[in-house]
Amino acid sequence: MRKYVIAGNWKMNKTPAETTALINEMKPLVADAKCDVVLCVPYVDIAAATAAAEGSNIKIGAENVHFKASGAYTGEVSAEMLTACGVEYVVVGHSERRQYFGETDQTVNLRTLAALNAGLKAIVCVGETLEQRELGYTETLLKYQTKMALTNVTAEQLKNVIIAYEPVWAIGTGVTATADQADEGNGYVRAAVAEMFGAEAAEEITVQYGGSMNAKNAEELLAKENVDGGLIGGASLKAEDFSIIVKAVK
Ligand code: PGA
Numbered sequence: 001m002r003k004y005v006i007a008g009n010w011k012m013n014k015t016p017a018e019t020t021a022l023i024n025e026m027k028p029l030v031a032d033a034k035c036d037v038v039l040c041v042p043y044v045d046i047a048a049a050t051a052a053a054e055g056s057n058i059k060i061g062a063e064n065v066h067f068k069a070s071g072a073y074t075g076e077v078s079a080e081m082l083t084a085c086g087v088e089y090v091v092v093g094h095s096e097r098r099q100y101f102g103e104t105d106q107t108v109n110l111r112t113l114a115a116l117n118a119g120l121k122a123i124v125c126v127g128e129t130l131e132q133r134e135l136g137y138t139e140t141l142l143k144y145q146t147k148m149a150l151t152n153v154t155a156e157q158l159k160n161v162i163i164a165y166e167p168v169w170a171i172g173t174g175v176t177a178t179a180d181q182a183d184e185g186n187g188y189v190r191a192a193v194a195e196m197f198g199a200e201a202a203e204e205i206t207v208q209y210g211g212s213m214n215a216k217n218a219e220e221l222l223a224k225e226n227v228d229g230g231l232i233g234g235a236s237l238k239a240e241d242f243s244i245i246v247k248a249v250k
Helices: 016-030 043-053 079-084 095-100 105-117 130-134 138-149 179-197 199-204 218-222 239-247
Strands: 005-009 036-040 058-062 089-092 121-126 161-165 206-210 229-232
Touching (some): 005 239, 179 199
Parallel strands (some): 161 206
C-alpha cells in the first residue's frame, strides 16, 4: 500500500514569527488529511515550526542536510542536529541546490545516506532541465539521478525514502507538467527503483510530483497512477491553497 505525502517546501521564506502564524492557520485546515502532511522550512524556523505543529498531524522537515556528523563545515547542519530539533524529514538534492550551490549526484547521495543513517526520512529530488527534455534525455536522466541518489541505500532504508520528480522547467515558473508528463516522469523514477530494488519495493515507494503544483491542478495530477503526492513550493506559503492540495488526496 503506497503512502501519499504532501510536503511543502518553503525555500527561503518566512521568519520564525511568520512560521508560527502560518502553521497555526494551516493546522485546522489539514487536520482531516488522508495523507501525510509535511512542511520543510528554513533551519532558523525549525524551532518555531515544531512548537506550532505539536499535537497536530503536521510533520516538520528541513530543506537540506550535511553528510558529516560534525566538524569544520561552516554554514552546514548535520542530520543529528536536525533530529535533535524534532525534524523528521529532509529535502535532499533540490534542483535549486544543484543549480545554484554546486550540488552534484555524489553529494546528493552522501546527504541522502547521512539523513537515512540518522533516522530521517529523505525527500530526494530529481528532474530534467528543459534542454535535457528537448534532447530526449528525460528517461535516461531521471533513472541516472535516481540510481545515483540511492547508491548504497539498503532495502530497509528505502522505506524512509520519498522521491520527488520535479522537472526543473516547471519549478516556480507557473508552467506545470501535464498530468501525463508527471505520470510518465514518476514512472521512470519508479522503474529505476525497480531495477535497483525489485518490483515490490518500486510498487511501494512514494513518488511525488513537484513543480507549480497548486490548488487548481493538484487533483488532476494526484489522480495519476504514479503520482503519490506532491512537493509544493509557492502554494505551500498560503494556508488555504496548501490545504486544498492536501484535500485533493482522496
Ligand atoms: P513550486 O516549487 O511549487 O513553487 O514550483 C516546487 C519545488 O521547488 O519544490
